[in-house]
Amino acid sequence: MKTTIQIDITKTQVSRLQETDFNNLVFGKTISDHMFVADYVDGEWTDLRIEPYAPLLLNPSNATLHYGQSIFEGMKAYKNEEGEILLFRADANQKRLNESARRMCIPEVPEEIFMEGLMTLLDLDRSWIPNKPGYSLYIRPFVFATDDYIGVRPSEKYKFMIFTCPVGNYYSKPVAVKVEQKYTRAIEGGTGQAKAAGNYAGSLYPALLAQKEGYDQLLWTDGKTHQFIEESGTMNVMFMINDTLITAPTHTGTILKGITRDSVLTLAKEMGYGVEERFLSVTELEKAVVEGKLQDAFGTGTAATIAHIFKININGQDYLLPEKPSNAFSNQVLKTLDDIKYGKKEDNHGWIIKF
Incomplete structure (x- = not known):
């Protein structure tokens, strides 16, 4: 899909899609192939990219591990009978993420980075969106501090990420x-x-x-x-x-x-x-x-x-x-x-x- 910002894309060489049992999904356990990442350095969000879902490398002195400067969102995408992606109220999630950011002394994520990063990721991993009633693709955007410093102050560097999970119902009964x-x-x-x-x-x-x-x-x-x-x-x-x-x-x-x-x-x-x-x-x-x-x-x-x-x-x-x-x-x-x-x-x- 077309974007107004530069997003570098590195596709996974080995998809886990074929080995995923979509009839037995445990909420939050199955993660899709790719993730969106952006880094906040020197006062701006840079290095926008989509890459294969993989572990992060963090130092023991990472600020979030000690002081909890971390926020997140949750939303869902669906598929209609024509196979189109239907994204529900993502603009509201973007605004709420920034409300949380202000309270937690975290730099706000610009709307175009949030929305275009999200939609590019969903387009790339559209095959992960279940196409049957009661199922959807859960989306987890989050931001956390990345300074390697254990002094008590707001971090100067951050990471914004989005990954997704195909899911069924969170509660299967009342x-x-x-x-x-x-x-x-x-x-x-x-x-x-x-x-x-x-x-x-x-x-x-x-x-x-x-x-x-x-x-x-x-x-x-x-x-x-x-x-x-x-x-x-x-x-x-x-x-x-x-x-x-x-x-x-x-x-x-x-x-x-x-x-x-x-x-x-x-x-x-x-x-x-x-x-x-x-x-x-x-x-x-x-x-x-x-x-x-x-x-x-x-x-x-x-x-x-x-x-x-x-x-x-x-x-x-x-x-x-x-x-x-x-x-x-x-x-x-x-x-x-x-x-x-x-x-x-x-x-x-x-x-x-x-x-």
Whole structure:
């Protein structure tokens, strides 16, 4: 494909495509043949290239290994029945990457480098994009510090990379979640809104404790009082109560501005549902469950898309949610999103880049 910037391409001599079992994909385990790379040196992004996916050579004094100056994104590409690539809301991911970059003292990645590097990579590895329902190509752009220096300061050099993975569903079945009221994921003034590596590292231990108790994920609460639901470990969360969709707002800086979240809210309004971006208290959530007013509960995210919740633990009490009918909002919006992503429904929002 044509680009306005110089991207050097070195193709792999031995593709792993033929040895890949596309019927048994484990999320994030199978990596495509190539990766896009750019280096930030002397105040500019240089040496734009695509090369075979391979290990990196890092010195022990690499700044990221010590101070965690690293951010990333996640998005997906699909194929329609004509074999064209459909890239979902990549422009929003590019903008969010730079929001994270500003918070983490990382130089922003120019739009043309991000988008043209991404699309050139996808065009080269288009055979890695699965062409059956429920499957897609997961895309991981990320930036990390590359100074070999262990003084505490922002790095002067960075690397921007993109690699891709053919994937199936992140969650193969509805999930059980536990309301977390001891540990904290983020607090106002922190880095919760950034898609920074350290945010995920800090969440692993509490999540592991919950998993040992039989729960798939946590519902994080606010760091000050632990009285209000914020988000889950891998996704934003939404609740349908009395035909109104409720999800936490993002203005506090403690919650990731989910792109799937934004898409779902847009579609909910178009479908005639009430939408409230406000903090739902743990007490209000429990009351809605007990009184049978909680009609739907689910997570939203690039990896998960829509993850149905079937069980919520609140204050040590498990609450099983009724099985969702086919006309439940979460099922409706999942089908609508999938139809747009796979080119079966007209995209009226400018969300799809097709090539």
